[in-house]
Amino acid sequence: xxxxxxxxxxxxxxxxxxxxxxxxxxxxxxxxxxxxxxxxxxxxxxxxxxxxxxxxxxxxxxxxxxxxxxxxxxxxxxxxxxxxxxxxxxxxxxxxxxxxxxxxxxxxxxxxxxxxxxxxxxxxxxxxxxxxxxxxxxxxxxxxxxxxxxxxxxxxxxxxxxxxxxxxxxxxxxxxxxxxxxxxxxxxxxxxxxxxxxxxxxxxxxxxxxxxxxxxxxxxxxxxxx
Numbered sequence: 001x002x003x004x005x006x007x008x009x010x011x012x013x014x015x016x017x018x019x020x021x022x023x024x025x026x027x028x029x030x031x032x033x034x035x036x037x038x039x040x041x042x043x044x045x046x047x048x049x050x051x052x053x054x055x056x057x058x059x060x061x062x063x064x065x066x067x068x069x070x071x072x073x074x075x076x077x078x079x080x081x082x083x084x085x086x087x088x089x090x091x092x093x094x095x096x097x098x099x100x101x102x103x104x105x106x107x108x109x110x111x112x113x114x115x116x117x118x119x120x121x122x123x124x125x126x127x128x129x130x131x132x133x134x135x136x137x138x139x140x141x142x143x144x145x146x147x148x149x150x151x152x153x154x155x156x157x158x159x160x161x162x163x164x165x166x167x168x169x170x171x172x173x174x175x176x177x178x179x180x181x182x183x184x185x186x187x188x189x190x191x192x193x194x195x196x197x198x199x200x201x202x203x204x205x206x207x208x209x210x211x212x213x214x215x216x217x218x219x220x221x222x223x224x225x226x
Contacts, residue, residue: 022175024175027176027186034188035191052193058186060211061182067177069164071160074160096156143158185211192204
C-alpha cells in the first residue's frame with residue numbers, strides 16, 4: 001500500500017512547480033489523481049462530464065485571475081466593440097500624437113452613481129474641441145468613454161489591455177491558454193464541480209476552497225478575490 005501511494009503521489013510532485021499540463025486530456029488525467037476512488041459507481045464519470053468540469057475550472061480562473069492577457073486597439077467610433085473573448089479590462093490608454101494617456105476604469109455599477117454626482121455639462125459633448133475622455137467602462141461587449149466623443153471629432157485610438165476568456169476545450173488534444181501558474185486552480189475547481197455533480201457537497205466545498213487558496217498564493221491575484 002505504501003509503495004502504491006508513492007507511485008500515485010509522484011506525478012503530483014513533478015507537476016506542482018508550474019508544470020501542470022495544458023492539454024485537455026492531460027488535465028483530465030491529472031485531475032483523476034485527486035479523485036477519491038472508493039470503488040463505488042459514483043467514481044465512474046463520463047468523459048463529457050469530466051471535460052465539462054475542466055472547462056468550468058478554466059472559466060472560473062479566467063473570471064478572477066489575470067490568466068490570459070491580451071491587447072487590442074479601438075479606433076474611436078460609435079460602436080467600440082470589444083473582442084468576443086473579452087472578460088474584463090486591465091488598463092486602457094488613449095493614443096494621441098504618439099502619446100499614451102491612461103484612462104480611469106470604473107465598474108458598470110458605478111456609472112449611474114458617477115453621473116448623478118457630476119454635472120451634466122462635464123460629460124456633455126464638447127461642441128468646440130475634441131473631448132478628451134478620462135474615464136472608461138465596459139458594458140454589453142463595448143468600451144464606453146466619458147466624456148463621450150462627438151462624431152465630427154473622431155480620431156484618437158484606444159489601446160485596450162484586457163483579460164480574456166479561454167475558448168471551450170472540446171477535443172482531448174485542445175490546450176488551454178491559461179498560464180501554468182494558475183492551472184492547479186483549474187484542477188481544484190474541476191474536482192469541486194465533479195463532487196458537486198454526485199451530491200458530495202462537503203467535498204466540493206473543500207476543493208472550491210483549495211481553488212481560492214491556490215489563486216491567493218499568486219501576488220497578482222491578491223486583492224482581486226479578497
